[in-house]
Amino acid sequence: MILTHAHLDHCGWIPRLVKEGFKGKIYATPPTIDLCGVILPDSGHLQEEEAKFHNKKGTSKHSPALPLYTLEEAENSLPYFHPVAFGELKTLSDQFSFRFVHAGHILGAAMVEAFLRQNGTSRKFLFTGDIGRVPQVPDSPGRVVHAGPDTGEDPDMLVMESTYGNRTHPHDDVRPELAKLISDTVHRGGSVVVPAFAVERTQKFLFLLKQLMETNQIPRVPVFVDSPMAIKAVDICLKYTGEFNQESRELISTYGSPLEWPGFTFAAKQEDSRKINDVLYPCIIVSSSGMVTGGRVLHHLMHRLPDPKNQVIFIGFQAPGTRGAIIKSGAKSVRIFSQEVYIRAHVNALEQFSDHADTAELLRWLKTFKKKPETTFLVHGENEAAGLLQEAMTHELGWKVNIAHWMEKVPLV
Numbered sequence: 001m002i003l004t005h006a007h008l009d010h011c012g013w014i015p016r017l018v019k020e021g022f023k024g025k026i027y028a029t030p031p032t033i034d035l036c037g038v039i040l041p042d043s044g045h046l047q048e049e050e051a052k053f054h055n056k057k058g059t060s061k062h063s064p065a066l067p068l069y070t071l072e073e074a075e076n077s078l079p080y081f082h083p084v085a086f087g088e089l090k091t092l093s094d095q096f097s098f099r100f101v102h103a104g105h106i107l108g109a110a111m112v113e114a115f116l117r118q119n120g121t122s123r124k125f126l127f128t129g130d131i132g133r134v135p136q137v138p139d140s141p142g143r144v145v146h147a148g149p150d151t152g153e154d155p156d157m158l159v160m161e162s163t164y165g166n167r168t169h170p171h172d173d174v175r176p177e178l179a180k181l182i183s184d185t186v187h188r189g190g191s192v193v194v195p196a197f198a199v200e201r202t203q204k205f206l207f208l209l210k211q212l213m214e215t216n217q218i219p220r221v222p223v224f225v226d227s228p229m230a231i232k233a234v235d236i237c238l239k240y241t242g243e244f245n246q247e248s249r250e251l252i253s254t255y256g257s258p259l260e261w262p263g264f265t266f267a268a269k270q271e272d273s274r275k276i277n278d279v280l281y282p283c284i285i286v287s288s289s290g291m292v293t294g295g296r297v298l299h300h301l302m303h304r305l306p307d308p309k310n311q312v313i314f315i316g317f318q319a320p321g322t323r324g325a326i327i328k329s330g331a332k333s334v335r336i337f338s339q340e341v342y343i344r345a346h347v348n349a350l351e352q353f354s355d356h357a358d359t360a361e362l363l364r365w366l367k368t369f370k371k372k373p374e375t376t377f378l379v380h381g382e383n384e385a386a387g388l389l390q391e392a393m394t395h396e397l398g399w400k401v402n403i404a405h406w407m408e409k410v411p412l413v
């Protein structure tokens with residue numbers, strides 16, 4: 001198995017595969033392996049919690065409801081991971097070798113260049129995984145990891161993501177808008193809740209908060225980072241500072257580890273988390289899960305959403321159907337722990353934080369290709385996004401572009 005990066009929609013099934021008997025090697029970059037070491041056990045833990053909850057409440061159609069895998073089963077899958085560094089050519093057989101190149105998406109995220117040889121012919125296949133922001137200049141705001149995806153590709157066949165094939169992200173600096181939202185909230189006596197993916201996204205956000213405080217752009221209110229995973233992820237982010245862009249590297253070297261910043265509290269235990277509910281003065285709570293599908297952020301939103309003084313700021317993608325998408329849509333209430341919770345707090349979303357290239361960025365990256373792939377397949381996008389990207393690529397680049405169908409098989413050689 002070749003894994004592009006540590007987001008759960010890419011790695012989340014691995015413990016289940018191992019549970020069902022997968023015994024092969026799982027190749028990934030060293031940062032991806034470190035991140036999976038935190039994310040997968042946590043995912044198992046959440047699975048167990050959810051099953052327990054449904055069994056107690058009788059709210060599942062399964063009896064008993066079972067986790068897809070447990071924390072322990074997730075840990076059992078970790079020995080199958082094998083590190084492959086960026087740029088290293090890994091030969092698996094005479095017919096197949098591959099190399100990881102930077103995808104610029106999140107820490108450790110890679111695209112896979114696969115080289116296939118058969119009967120004297122050699123073909124190059126590029127699987128993009130998720131593609132990060134493509135900067136116009138290397139340090140565009142919103143771009144944190146590496147300087148965008150590696151350029152100058154020349155695959156014969158391309159499989160690429162299309163998440164934002166119908167979208168244009170704002171390219172302006174997110175800091176002034178973020179500073180205003182936080183300052184306004186604090187001045188009306190409210191608190192800010194930021195649902196954020198605990199690994200990577202939370203750490204980037206903390207450095208921004210620190211910078212805004214140190215430059216007096218926001219008041220110095222207490223910041224609570226409420227996610228057991230976030231603490232471990234800080235160390236992983238600091239271990240691989242070489243992967244970040246210049247600006248982020250400077251922030252890290254100026255401010256050091258978030259775990260030591262005064263005024264920033266990391267809630268490791270459940271009781272630390274509950275205590276945050278008792279905080280009546282303005283504060284900032286960064287908690288997961290990012291799409292409000294589970295995790296400790298549920299308690300915080302249940303507690304803070306009904307008060308119009310408070311503010312919710314989304315800094316990540318909200319998949320259709322998730323609680324995050326419902327709250328973001330301007331709904332009047334949302335169901336949390338089987339209760340209808342009124343949404344009177346302010347709700348804003350800052351799209352600059354996106355880790356995915358938008359349509360124009362994808363096209364700009366594709367234009368760096370040294371040759372036209374014979375075929376391109378689009379994956380990882382809602383129908384509308386994939387359709388519009390297909391149209392844009394056909395129209396602007398003159399490429400042959402297909403949208404991959406479920407269970408479709410395509411010969412590579």
Ligand SMILES: [Zn+2]
Nearest residue numbers: 005007105130
């Ligand atoms: Zn991803």
